[in-house]
Amino acid sequence: MPGYADAFIQVDNVSFHFASLPAVQQVSFTVGRGMIAGLVGSDGAGKSTLLRMMATMLKPTAGSIAVAGLDVVSKKTQMKHLMGYMPQRFGLYQDLTVGENLDFFMDIFGITGAERVTRRQRYLGFSNLAPFIDRPAGNLSGGMKQKLGLACVLVHEPQVLILDEPTNGVDPVSRQEFWDILTQMKGEGMTIIIATAYIDEGEKCDQLGLLHRSRLLAWAPPAEIKSSFASLEAAIIQRIGEVDRELVDDKFRA
Numbered sequence: 210m211p212g213y214a215d216a217f218i219q220v221d222n223v224s225f226h227f228a229s230l231p232a233v234q235q236v237s238f239t240v241g242r243g244m245i246a247g248l249v250g251s252d253g254a255g256k257s258t259l260l261r262m263m264a265t266m267l268k269p270t271a272g273s274i275a276v277a278g279l280d281v282v283s284k285k286t287q288m289k290h291l292m293g294y295m296p297q298r299f300g301l302y303q304d305l306t307v308g309e310n311l312d313f314f315m316d317i318f319g320i321t322g323a324e325r326v327t328r329r330q331r332y333l334g335f336s337n338l339a340p341f342i343d344r345p346a347g348n349l350s351g352g353m354k355q356k357l358g359l360a361c362v363l364v365h366e367p368q369v370l371i372l373d374e375p376t377n378g379v380d381p382v383s384r385q386e387f388w389d390i391l392t393q394m395k396g397e398g399m400t401i402i403i404a405t406a407y408i409d410e411g412e413k414c415d416q417l418g419l420l421h422r423s424r425l426l427a428w429a430p431p432a433e434i435k436s437s438f439a440s441l442e443a444a445i446i447q448r449i450g451e452v453d454r455e456l457v458d459d460k461f462r463a
Contacts, residue, residue: 217242217400218263218369223272225258231423232258235272238418238428240402245395247414247431248404251449254420256404257297257373263402264294264371276369290318293367297374299358303347307338307357310346311364318365332360335390352383359390370394372403376410388413408442421449 216239225233233255240246248256261267263274265285274281281288301310311332315325333339336356341349346357355375362370370391376384388410391401403414411417412431419427419434426448427434431441438444
């Protein structure tokens with residue numbers, strides 16, 4: 210894992226509370242430029258909250274997050290062009306066509322002229338959506354909607370891409386196509402942070418974080434987390450079970 214000196218993304222002792230309920234507690238990690246970093250964990254572990262803080266949607270209760278040396282809270286305006294964020298429920302306009310949705314997001318970022326034509330062709334092309342350019346987004350399959358959402362996030366060509374379980378409920382073929390796009394973006398130097406419900410996607414990441422009960426239990430390459438276990442899934446289940454047993458034991462001792 211890169212140290213703080215060569216970190217492109219630096220999350221330093223970050224916490225967030227909803228009233229008195231801790232959603233994320235004292236999480237720290239770094240991500241190098243051009244890496245894919247994944248987050249896995251139980252439901253309610255704090256993955257979405259952590260990503261929303263990184264994407265400037267929530268202000269940390271404590272700690273700090275920096276991207277390219279810029280604090281995401283104090284430099285929020287710069288973050289708009291530096292990063293792209295795709296939440297679990299991405300805001301496509303169902304009545305607009307594929308092409309119109311893409312045009313809308315290019316309008317937001319002021320992409321015009323020849324560059325607009327180039328990007329339109331590019332992101333429709335590698336998402337395999339060009340044949341459906343005139344189809345309303347509401348008539349797309351789930352996998353196609355997610356690929357359109359990704360294309361809309363990518364049109365301003367951010368340096369950092371933040372994705373919150375983008376393939377949840379998507380068929381296996383569409384999931385693979387989605388990851389083909391991410392792999393291409395990584396090859397072009399993009400840094401990607403993705404929360405996923407699928408362990409096989411976690412194995413595709415350069416670094417993987419395991420979140421449980423609002424805390425980061427591990428941050429390492431998937432092979433290192435897997436260690437001597439038969440599978441990454443077995444290692445994750447074991448680690449989560451250990452933490453839960455420790456909590457139960459602490460309650461009984463109290």
